[in-house]
Amino acid sequence: MAQMRETRAAYGEALVEVGRVHPEVVVLDADLYNSTRTVLFRNAFPERFFDMGIAEADMVSTAAGMAASGLVPYANSFAMFITAHCYDQIRIQVAYPKLHVVLAGSSAGLTQGADGASHQSLEDVALMRALPNMKVFVPADGVETRAITLALAELPGPSYIRLGRYPVPDLFDSSYRFELGRAITMRQGRDLTLIACGHMVNVALQAAELLANRQVRATVLDMPTIKPLDREAVLRAMEDTPLVVTIEEHSIIGGLGSAVAEVMAERVCRARLIRLGTQDVFGESGTADEMLEKHGLTPSAVAGRLRHEFGR
Amino acid sequence: MSTRDIPTLCRLAAELRLHAFQAMGPNKAHHFGGSLSAAEVVTALYFYKMRYNPQNITWPERDRFLMSKGHCVPAQYAALAMLGVLPLEELSTLKRLGTRLQGHPAMHETPGLEGCTGSLGQGLSYANGMALAGRVQGLTYRVYCLIGDGELHEGQIWEAVVTSASRCLGNVTAIIDFNGLKAMDECACARTTEPMATRWAAFGWRTREVNGHDMAQICDALDWAETDLNVPAVIIAHTVKGKGVSFMEGKAQFHNASLTEEQHKQGLAELGATLSKLQEV
Numbered sequence A: 001m002a003q004m005r006e007t008r009a010a011y012g013e014a015l016v017e018v019g020r021v022h023p024e025v026v027v028l029d030a031d032l033y034n035s036t037r038t039v040l041f042r043n044a045f046p047e048r049f050f051d052m053g054i055a056e057a058d059m060v061s062t063a064a065g066m067a068a069s070g071l072v073p074y075a076n077s078f079a080m081f082i083t084a085h086c087y088d089q090i091r092i093q094v095a096y097p098k099l100h101v102v103l104a105g106s107s108a109g110l111t112q113g114a115d116g117a118s119h120q121s122l123e124d125v126a127l128m129r130a131l132p133n134m135k136v137f138v139p140a141d142g143v144e145t146r147a148i149t150l151a152l153a154e155l156p157g158p159s160y161i162r163l164g165r166y167p168v169p170d171l172f173d174s175s176y177r178f179e180l181g182r183a184i185t186m187r188q189g190r191d192l193t194l195i196a197c198g199h200m201v202n203v204a205l206q207a208a209e210l211l212a213n214r215q216v217r218a219t220v221l222d223m224p225t226i227k228p229l230d231r232e233a234v235l236r237a238m239e240d241t242p243l244v245v246t247i248e249e250h251s252i253i254g255g256l257g258s259a260v261a262e263v264m265a266e267r268v269c270r271a272r273l274i275r276l277g278t279q280d281v282f283g284e285s286g287t288a289d290e291m292l293e294k295h296g297l298t299p300s301a302v303a304g305r306l307r308h309e310f311g312r
Numbered sequence B: 001m002s003t004r005d006i007p008t009l010c011r012l013a014a015e016l017r018l019h020a021f022q023a024m025g026p027n028k029a030h031h032f033g034g035s036l037s038a039a040e041v042v043t044a045l046y047f048y049k050m051r052y053n054p055q056n057i058t059w060p061e062r063d064r065f066l067m068s069k070g071h072c073v074p075a076q077y078a079a080l081a082m083l084g085v086l087p088l089e090e091l092s093t094l095k096r097l098g099t100r101l102q103g104h105p106a107m108h109e110t111p112g113l114e115g116c117t118g119s120l121g122q123g124l125s126y127a128n129g130m131a132l133a134g135r136v137q138g139l140t141y142r143v144y145c146l147i148g149d150g151e152l153h154e155g156q157i158w159e160a161v162v163t164s165a166s167r168c169l170g171n172v173t174a175i176i177d178f179n180g181l182k183a184m185d186e187c188a189c190a191r192t193t194e195p196m197a198t199r200w201a202a203f204g205w206r207t208r209e210v211n212g213h214d215m216a217q218i219c220d221a222l223d224w225a226e227t228d229l230n231v232p233a234v235i236i237a238h239t240v241k242g243k244g245v246s247f248m249e250g251k252a253q254f255h256n257a258s259l260t261e262e263q264h265k266q267g268l269a270e271l272g273a274t275l276s277k278l279q280e281v
Helices: A007-021 A039-044 A056-067 A079-095 A124-129 A142-152 A200-213 A231-240 A256-265 A288-294 A299-310 B006-024 B032-037 B039-049 B070-082 B088-093 B123-136 B155-166 B196-202 B215-225 B261-280
Strands: A025-029 A049-051 A072-078 A102-106 A135-137 A159-162 A184-187 A192-196 A218-222 A225-227 A243-251 A272-278 B064-067 B143-148 B172-178 B206-211 B233-238
Touching: A007 A025, A007 A039, A007 A102, A007 A142, A025 A039, A025 A056, A039 A049, A056 A072, A056 A079, A056 B123, A056 B155, A072 A079, A079 A102, A079 A124, A124 A135, A124 A159, A124 A225, A124 A243, A124 A256, A142 A159, A184 A200, A192 A200, A192 A231, A192 A256, A192 A299, A200 A218, A200 A243, A200 A299, A218 A231, A225 A256, A231 A243, A231 A256, A243 A256, A243 A299, A256 A272, A272 A299, B006 B032, B006 B039, B006 B070, B006 B088, B006 B215, B006 B261, B032 B039, B032 B070, B039 B064, B039 B070, B039 B143, B039 B215, B064 B070, B064 B123, B070 B088, B123 B143, B123 B155, B123 B172, B155 B172, B172 B196, B196 B206, B196 B233, B206 B215, B215 B233
Parallel strands: A025 A049, A025 A072, A072 A102, A102 A159, A135 A159, A192 A218, A192 A243, A243 A272, B064 B143, B143 B172, B172 B233, B206 B233
Antiparallel strands: A135 A225, A184 A218
């Protein structure tokens, strides 16, 4: 049984590794350091940790000023607040001048759980993807999260990394190497391609297993970089299989599904596209599993929806 | 260059005002009012106070100036051109397609700019970030942030005011260009701005009020600001919007306005006459 971890936890641990290697890295948080797991960095490097209080906009602008003066800041809050609450600051002070700021959005998506719509970020990838110069990452498990967190310290310019509080099994082993803008083929089949990111990669793998029981063979792609997107991987998918399905714990508007649709729409394409995710609605209070169930983002719901496409 | 000679600084401010006005030109909307009201403050920073080497503008130990009220960047472009950081002739490209001199500060385009502003209210937070970076890296530079009084309507400024005070950022000096006017009318019409000094003091800042067109008072205040390394200081500079051009002074309509050829000529003549007078002294 693979180790179960939350990506936010893997991020918090990796941040300490980053701090050891990179004296220029500082961490800012907005009164959520236990939840975002930056508490580990706070304990290890108190002189490089800044709890900015409940003032996210001030935090992001402060991080930008630090980046302009020789530091590499990682700014942290819930995904909702670090993106939507600070959009103007990110746009003008971080993305426009291409400053090396890492924005980490924690407790993202439906699996945020019981706090309801105000805290369930289903638009953060869309918001960040629309900004010029911004890179967007949605890691699938603890191993990938660690690799991306380490890489971001040396990747110039602005980045957004989306993290969750839902335990997922490690899908990769220590041989994993992160490549910017590169999809990873997790399994291969010729009937359809499932393209997933974040928690949904594990769901896609399990759904593929269920489909295989019905003789529907699925390729599964992990797409940890939403921007810049691996266009080649999408083009291959639409040539190799007649159906492409995106799965994300995010609105189907503006996120992974939109990014894939944009690539497919500009090519002559015989493949169909189905986008699974939240269907232009807000979240609500409920447990993580109840929310995934309600929005059809469990392995059985995904497999059930897709096997009908093949009449099986 | 750095001088404490007041007549020289007054002459440089008149020159800066003339360069900025000329760059803004006729027949196109420009932010005349606030660019002109800030001339003395910007001059005192670049030509008197700041540790700044125009030959080495990325020197990590340099003092930093951030124009938080980004629409007034023509005054900063003029200063940078007078220092030789930008070619003087480039000033005429302001706001033209392809220029490095954008309508609002673009640090990645223009040599000498320290940040991107233009969306009001964000500059002081950014200045705090620069100041904290200096502290983390053991550098002793100071950060100066020019804020409009209208800009103080923005809530984020007050988040930043708390940050500077609670983190004891004595290396931060805020300067308010208190000209009393915003884009439409008086700043106090929409939201109160007074009691200005009391507000800042209540947040834990040291405060001083000056006539923002009196060079000696500005220089004294800038000296005073750096006397306490643990408490940030704000200089409330009482200014006249559109200062130096008679038909603009104290008029909100010239916050962002397009001048006729005639108006622009008159402005140039008035600013030129002021400069000539100061050059004779």
